[in-house]
Amino acid sequence: MPDYLAGIDIGSTMTKVVIMDNGIISSVMGPTGPEQRRLANKVMEEALRRVNLSFKEITYLVATGYGRINVPFADKQITEITCHAKGAAHFFAEARTIIDIGGQDSKAIKIQDGRPIDFVMNDKCAAGTGRYLEVTADALGIPIEKMGPTALGAKNPAQISNICTVFAEQEVVARLAEGVPLDDLVAGILESLASRISRMVNRLKVEKELVITGGGAKNVGLVTALSEKLGCTARVPPEPLLTGAVGAALLGKDMVGKALKQGLPLEKKERSLREISLY
Amino acid sequence: MAEEQKKEERKKRKTATEAASKIGGMVKAAIGGTVRAKEEGKKLAYSFIVCSYDEIIRAMDIVPVWTENYAGICGAKRDAQRFLERAESLGFSRSLCTYALCGLGFDQWREELGEMPPDAPWGGQARPDMMLSSGQILCDPRNKWYQAAQQFMPDVPIYDVGLPWPMYEDDIEVSEIQDYYIAYIVAELRGLVKFLEEQTGRNMDYDRLSDLVDLGEKTWNLIWETYELRRSVPTPMGTGDAMNTMVPMVFMLGTQEGYDFFAELNRELKEKIAKGEGVVPDEKYRLLWGGGLPSWFALTDFNYFNSKGAVFPVETTYRMIEPTYRLNIPDTDDPIERLAWRWLGYWTYWFDKAKKRPGSEPDVERLIQYIEDYQIDGVVMHEAFSCRTWHLGLIWQLNQLKKIYKPIPVLVLGAGDKKSLEHRELPSLILESDIVDISSYSEVDTRARIDAFIETLESTKKSKADQQ
Structure with a gap:
C-alpha cells in the first residue's frame, strides 16, 4: 500500500488540503472565515472523499498556516515559512526567494536547497496583504479575480497615495468619481500594493528564482507589478494557493522517509478527524 | 476589565x-x-x-x-x-x-x-x-x-x-x-x-x-x-x-x-x-539578543523561546559595562576624571577591533565577539517602533553580520595561515513591537515568527551537520 501524505494549510481566508502519494492526488480549498476555521475537518473530509480514502489511510498529516495550532487531526504542526519554502522548491527547484501574499499577511522567504534561511513578515498592516485587494475591489464594485486582467489594459496607472487600507478605499472612490479610468485605477492599486510588498521583500535582497505564492499570486497584474519592481520575472506555481499545503505534505513525506531509513519511530499524535476547538 | x-x-x-x-x-x-x-x-x-x-x-x-x-x-x-x-x-x-x-x-x-x-x-x-x-x-x-x-x-x-x-x-x-x-x-x-x-x-x-x-x-x-x-x-x-x-x-x-x-x-x-x-533542561539553540529594548509587557516571550529549547546566554542590550582594565583609566585621584574616562572608554573600546576589519563598525565587532565567545546559533533583535536610537542601526548591523556568517561554506584563515572550510550560517530574527505601547503587539503573530525562526535554526543545524 502506498504512503498517503496530507497537508492542511489553514490560512486566514482559505483552508487548503492536499493529499499526495507520488504526486498530488486530491486537493480542496474552502473558506476559513471566523466560523469555518472550526470546520477545517470538513475540507479534509472532502479531499478524502474525492479519492475514496479513509482518514486512517493517511500515513502522515502536517498542518500549517495561522490556524495550525490545535488541529486535532494533524501529526505535526509546521509554520508557513518552512512549508512554503518546501512547496515552492517542489515546483521550482531553483527557487531562492519566495513571496507569499496571503489574505491577512504577506511574507518573504529566502531559501537555499529548499530550506528557509531567512524571512520577513508583514503581519502588522493590511496594506501589504490580500485584504487590501479585497477592500479596494469592493470599493470599485468589481470581482477581485478581475483586477489582474483589468490592470493589464492600463495606459496611465493612477497614483494611490494613502498607505492605509481604510483611507485608500476612500481615495479609490474619490478617484473613480474624478473620472479616472477603471483600468488605470486598478493598475494604480496593484502598483501601490506591489510597492509596499517590495519594500518588505528588499530587506532580504532578492535573488532569482523569484516565486510568488498565496492568493496574491493569482493576480496577474500584481505579479507583473512585483516582477517589475524587483527586477526579475516571478514564477507562479500551478495553483499558488496550494503551495503551503503541498510543502506540508512533502515535509511529512520526508519525516516518514527519515524514520524508515533510520529505523526510528515516527513522531505521531493520536489524531481524530473532528472539529477544531477554538478554546 | x-x-x-x-x-x-x-x-x-x-x-x-x-x-x-x-x-x-x-x-x-x-x-x-x-x-x-x-x-x-x-x-x-x-x-x-x-x-x-x-x-x-x-x-x-x-x-x-x-x-x-x-x-x-x-x-x-x-x-x-x-x-x-x-x-x-x-x-x-x-x-x-x-x-x-x-x-x-x-x-x-x-x-x-x-x-x-x-x-x-x-x-x-x-x-x-x-x-x-x-x-x-x-x-x-x-x-x-x-x-x-x-x-x-x-x-x-x-x-x-x-x-x-x-x-x-x-x-x-x-x-x-x-x-x-x-x-x-x-x-x-x-x-x-x-x-x-x-x-x-x-x-x-x-x-x-x-x-x-x-x-x-x-x-x-x-x-x-x-x-x-x-x-x-x-x-x-x-x-x-x-x-x-x-x-x-x-x-x-x-x-x-x-x-x-x-x-x-x-x-x-x-x-x-x-x-x-x-535555563532549560535540554539546550538546543544558543541565541544572541543582538539589540533593541525589550517589550516590557511581553517578557514571557523569553519563556516561549525557552519552551523550544532556545536560550539567550548573552545580549548587547543593558550590558552597559566593560571590565575597567579595558578602559585605559589613568592613575588619578580625581573621581570626576575617572568617571569621564570610564564613560569614554566604554563607548570607544570596540573601535580598535573594528579597524582591523575593513567596512566594520564597533557595534558589529561586539556582536561578532559575543557570537564567537558564547557559541551562538542565531541572532534575535527587536525593532521597537518608538525607539529611534536602537532602531536605526539594527538592520545595517544584521546585513554586516550576513556578510560574515553566510549560508554557504566559507574558507577561513586559521592559525598558521591554515585554511579551513567552515559552515558559519547564522539565522536571524527581527521582532517588531514597542517597549511600552502594547497596542503594537500581537502575541499570536510574534510567536508565529518565533516558531518559524526555530524551524530555520533547526534546518540550519541539520544542514551544517550534513555538510560536516
Whole structure:
C-alpha cells in the first residue's frame, strides 16, 4: 500500500488540503472565515472523499498556516515559512526567494536547497496583504479575480497615495468619481500594493528564482507589478494557493522517509478527524 | 476589565535564577523609597540610566528617580495605555519615544491632580526637585523629555549634561581625540556638581565620591565577570533574566546593594554551573539578543523561546559595562576624571577591533565577539517602533553580520595561515513591537515568527551537520 501524505494549510481566508502519494492526488480549498476555521475537518473530509480514502489511510498529516495550532487531526504542526519554502522548491527547484501574499499577511522567504534561511513578515498592516485587494475591489464594485486582467489594459496607472487600507478605499472612490479610468485605477492599486510588498521583500535582497505564492499570486497584474519592481520575472506555481499545503505534505513525506531509513519511530499524535476547538 | 488586569498581573515570567526573581521586589521597594524620601524632605532628581554620573548623585545624597524605569514598569504591568493616551491628548505624537510619552502623561496627570494618579503602578512616580538630562547623539528624549515635562512643572529646574559618544571613523585614532573628549566630559560633570551644590546648599564631599567611584568600578568588574559565566553550556542564565538584573546594574550603581546583588548572582551562577543546571533542561539553540529594548509587557516571550529549547546566554542590550582594565583609566585621584574616562572608554573600546576589519563598525565587532565567545546559533533583535536610537542601526548591523556568517561554506584563515572550510550560517530574527505601547503587539503573530525562526535554526543545524 502506498504512503498517503496530507497537508492542511489553514490560512486566514482559505483552508487548503492536499493529499499526495507520488504526486498530488486530491486537493480542496474552502473558506476559513471566523466560523469555518472550526470546520477545517470538513475540507479534509472532502479531499478524502474525492479519492475514496479513509482518514486512517493517511500515513502522515502536517498542518500549517495561522490556524495550525490545535488541529486535532494533524501529526505535526509546521509554520508557513518552512512549508512554503518546501512547496515552492517542489515546483521550482531553483527557487531562492519566495513571496507569499496571503489574505491577512504577506511574507518573504529566502531559501537555499529548499530550506528557509531567512524571512520577513508583514503581519502588522493590511496594506501589504490580500485584504487590501479585497477592500479596494469592493470599493470599485468589481470581482477581485478581475483586477489582474483589468490592470493589464492600463495606459496611465493612477497614483494611490494613502498607505492605509481604510483611507485608500476612500481615495479609490474619490478617484473613480474624478473620472479616472477603471483600468488605470486598478493598475494604480496593484502598483501601490506591489510597492509596499517590495519594500518588505528588499530587506532580504532578492535573488532569482523569484516565486510568488498565496492568493496574491493569482493576480496577474500584481505579479507583473512585483516582477517589475524587483527586477526579475516571478514564477507562479500551478495553483499558488496550494503551495503551503503541498510543502506540508512533502515535509511529512520526508519525516516518514527519515524514520524508515533510520529505523526510528515516527513522531505521531493520536489524531481524530473532528472539529477544531477554538478554546 | 479590572479583573482581567489583575489576572495579567498574576501571570509572572518564570526566571531561571533566584537573583532575578528578587528584582521585582527590589524595584517596588526603590520606587516606594522615592515616594517616602519625598515625604521626608529629601531632594529628588529625575534621571536617565547610563548617565555616567550615578556616583555624583549618590555622593550628594540626592535620590534618583529613574523615569525610564517607571515607564517600563507601567508597560510591564500592562498599565501604560492610559498615560500614553493622556500624552496623546495633550498633543504629543504617538510616534515619539513611548517611555517619554508614558512619563509625560503620568506627570501631567499627577500635576493636575496634585497627587498620584489613581491606582498608579507601585505607588507612582514622585515629583522631582530637579531634572537631570543627559544628552547623547541619537536618543533625543534624553534632552527633550524633561524640557517637555517642564510645561507641567515650571518650577523644577533642569540641568542638561551633554555626554559625547564619539562617532567611529576608521581613520581616526581614539588616542588622538580622547584628551579633547575627556576635557569636555570633565567640564560637563563639574558643571553638574556645581548645579547640585546650588540645589542642595551643600558642597560635594570628594572623598566620599572617590569611594563611590571605587565601588562603581568594582561593581562593573564584578558584573562583567558574572555575565561571562553565562558562556557555560548549558547557560545558567538568559536574557530574560538579564532584563531584570539590569536593575542593579543601571539603577543602583555606586550602592552597596547593587554590588551585593551581583556577588549573590555570581555565587548562584557558579553553583548552577557546577551542577550542570541550565535555563532549560535540554539546550538546543544558543541565541544572541543582538539589540533593541525589550517589550516590557511581553517578557514571557523569553519563556516561549525557552519552551523550544532556545536560550539567550548573552545580549548587547543593558550590558552597559566593560571590565575597567579595558578602559585605559589613568592613575588619578580625581573621581570626576575617572568617571569621564570610564564613560569614554566604554563607548570607544570596540573601535580598535573594528579597524582591523575593513567596512566594520564597533557595534558589529561586539556582536561578532559575543557570537564567537558564547557559541551562538542565531541572532534575535527587536525593532521597537518608538525607539529611534536602537532602531536605526539594527538592520545595517544584521546585513554586516550576513556578510560574515553566510549560508554557504566559507574558507577561513586559521592559525598558521591554515585554511579551513567552515559552515558559519547564522539565522536571524527581527521582532517588531514597542517597549511600552502594547497596542503594537500581537502575541499570536510574534510567536508565529518565533516558531518559524526555530524551524530555520533547526534546518540550519541539520544542514551544517550534513555538510560536516
